[in-house]
Amino acid sequence: MFHVLVIDDDTxxxxxxxxxxxxxxxxxxxxxFSSLAEVRAFLKTETKESFQLVFLDQHLPDxxxxxxxxxxxxxxxxxxxxxxxxxxxxxxxxxxxxxxYFLNKINLTEPLFKPLVxxxxxxxxxxxEMSDIKLNTARMETVKTLVSTLRHEINNPLGAxxxxxxLLKNSSDLKEDQKEAARLVESxxxxxxxxxxxxxxxxxxxxxxKAEQRVFHIPGDKPWE
Amino acid sequence: MFHVLVIDDDTxxxxxxxxxxxxxxxxxxxxxFSSLAEVRAFLKTETKESFQLVFLDQHLPDxxxxxxxxxxxxxxxxxxxxxxxxxxxxxxxxxxxxxxYFLNKINLTEPLFKPLVxxxxxxxxxxxEMSDIKLNTARMETVKTLVSTLRHEINNPLGAxxxxxxLLKNSSDLKEDQKEAARLVESxxxxxxxxxxxxxxxxxxxxxxKAEQRVFHIPGDKPWE
Numbered sequence: 001m002f003h004v005l006v007i008d009d010d011t012x013x014x015x016x017x018x019x020x021x022x023x024x025x026x027x028x029x030x031x032x033f034s035s036l037a038e039v040r041a042f043l044k045t046e047t048k049e050s051f052q053l054v055f056l057d058q059h060l061p062d063x064x065x066x067x068x069x070x071x072x073x074x075x076x077x078x079x080x081x082x083x084x085x086x087x088x089x090x091x092x093x094x095x096x097x098x099x100x101y102f103l104n105k106i107n108l109t110e111p112l113f114k115p116l117v118x119x120x121x122x123x124x125x126x127x128x129e130m131s132d133i134k135l136n137t138a139r140m141e142t143v144k145t146l147v148s149t150l151r152h153e154i155n156n157p158l159g160a161x162x163x164x165x166x167l168l169k170n171s172s173d174l175k176e177d178q179k180e181a182a183r184l185v186e187s188x189x190x191x192x193x194x195x196x197x198x199x200x201x202x203x204x205x206x207x208x209x210k211a212e213q214r215v216f217h218i219p220g221d222k223p224w225e
Numbered sequence: 226m227f228h229v230l231v232i233d234d235d236t237x238x239x240x241x242x243x244x245x246x247x248x249x250x251x252x253x254x255x256x257x258f259s260s261l262a263e264v265r266a267f268l269k270t271e272t273k274e275s276f277q278l279v280f281l282d283q284h285l286p287d288x289x290x291x292x293x294x295x296x297x298x299x300x301x302x303x304x305x306x307x308x309x310x311x312x313x314x315x316x317x318x319x320x321x322x323x324x325x326y327f328l329n330k331i332n333l334t335e336p337l338f339k340p341l342v343x344x345x346x347x348x349x350x351x352x353x354e355m356s357d358i359k360l361n362t363a364r365m366e367t368v369k370t371l372v373s374t375l376r377h378e379i380n381n382p383l384g385a386x387x388x389x390x391x392l393l394k395n396s397s398d399l400k401e402d403q404k405e406a407a408r409l410v411e412s413x414x415x416x417x418x419x420x421x422x423x424x425x426x427x428x429x430x431x432x433x434x435k436a437e438q439r440v441f442h443i444p445g446d447k448p449w450e
Contacts, residue, residue, distance in 0.1 A: 088336035092344025096351075101320070111313035119317025126321075131356065135363045142367045150375065153420045157413035161386055164406040164413075168393065171403055178396055181389040185410055188382035188389075192417070195378045 001027045003050055007065055008057035008082070009034040013105055017055060024114050036063045043073050051077075053121060056099065058083040058090060069097035076131075078124035080117070082108075100124065140203070147199050154196060161189040226252045228275055232290055233282035233307070234259040238330055242280060249339050261288045268298050276302075278346060281324065283308040283315060294322035301356075303349035305342070307333075325349065365428070372424050379421060386414040 002025050008014050014032055022028050031051060033039045054077055056065040065081060068074065081094035084105040091102035100120050107113055168174065168182035227250050233239050239257055247253050256276065258264045281290040281304055290306060293299065306319035309330040316327035325345050332338055393399065393407035 086337075089340045091337055092340030092342070094344070095326070095341065096344035096347040098348070098351075101326070112311075112316055115314045115317030116320065117317070119319070119321035122321040123323070126323075131359070134356070135359060138360045138363050139367045142364045143371055146368055146371050150420070150424075154417050157416040160413040161410050161417075164409045167406050168403060168410075171400075173400070174403070175398070178393060178399070181392050184389045185386050185393075188385040191382040192379050192386075195375070199375075 001029050002052055003029050003031065005039075005051045005054045006030055006032045007034075007036075007039050007060070007068070008032075008055065009060055010057065010084075013057075013082075013084075013108070017108060020108055020113060021117075024118070035061050036065075036067060039068060040071075040073075053077075053117070054079040056081045056094075058085060058094075066094055066097050069094065069099060072098075074098060076124075076128060078120050080120060143203055147196075147203055151196055151200060154192070158189060158192055158196075162186065162193070165189060226254050227277055228254050228256065230264075230276045230279045231255055231257045232259075232261075232264050232285070232293070233257075233280065234285055235282065235309075238282075238307075238309075238333070241333060245333055245338060246342075249343070260286050261290075261292060264293060265296075265298075278302075278342070279304040281306045281319075283310060283319075291319055291322050291324075294319065294324060297323075299323060301349075301353060303345050305345065368428055372421075372428055376421055376425060379417070383414060383418055383421075387411060387418070390414060 004021060004025075006014055006017060008017075011034075014030075018028070018030055021030075031042065033042060054074055056068065056079055058065045058081065069079065069081075075098070079099045081090075081099040081102045082105055083090055083102075086104060094102045100123070101116070103113075103116075107116075165182050165186035169179060169186060171179075171182075174182065229246060229250075231239055231242060233242075236259075239255075243253070243255055246255075256267065258267060279299055279302055281293065283290045283306065294304065294306075300323070304324045306315075306324040306327045307330055308315055308327075311329055319327045325348070326341070328338075328341075332341075390407050390411035394404060394411060396404075396407075399407065
């Protein structure tokens, strides 16, 4: 089901729009509202994933459609603002407020309508995908940087902990409770090492030399040499 | 200086465009190219930050302007595709390929031109800013999640290391080299604690209860209870 939100109080335009959209969109379902108040009430109960395309008229009984754009209801959605008014400021204002395109209502019956709507939908999908990829890349790079930093900062003192624990554990002249304490140091140190190793494995961290590593500087420490 | 890239072999249109843009953009500077080959050569030497707006004609001597969009030269840039051709597929194809808008060349002399260009520039700036905010938020959330995980996973074994080291250090019957080993365990353990504490401080991690924490699961471990 392809859901389109149409916000317009001109019912004959809405009927025509539905007919045009049905000619190239299968399983079309239209949510139609005639005032800003109705749309706001609807949007409060719906998630943005409920529909894929918005047609937004400008002159509504209780205000202008551009208000909904400015209120941020349609972030990441393909919004096409429409009007029968050809006020020269309207297309620019709507694009600035977040519409992907502005159409005069007469464009509805022109041959450009179908390919333009399809192009807008395709573009919006591509934009969302690119945005998701960028976010995931940023997350992965951050994890790599942080884990790489931690591995460097923690591995040296951890090596000292494990080395000293090994020496103590193998001293022949320790009492049993002291050996037990040394074993506890060793097992706890290995546990910390395991956590770091698994994190490194999980992010497939390639071994890189210190000079090439991007790391967070631990506050209060001297910078690396 | 506001730099505009104009790709069009119709020099009278370019002169008119320059005149129109100058009427509302101060310090305008135009890079003008008449063929795809010239633009590609130019773009290879320039960074995208060199210009703020692109006008892209469709019919060029060595191909169509839309090819440049598809080749990905203009990612994140405000591109306005233009043509004197009113082929109905052209606006949709250009939007899909990444143009923010499509204008017929006759729109240049219409009153909507200035507010539309300004709206497109404003929108592109807002989009870039929102994208930067999203990326930074994703980075910060990732760091918080990871540090929070590490603090949980490492703090317990680290507490055991420090406790056992304290007991050993204060045993009256240890030999000096054994005490030295215990002191090394303690100082190294404190070093690890310092690294974790500073990271937590650096990200202003609020203390949150285990049940509310978002954490990474360390592979090979049992899930938290």
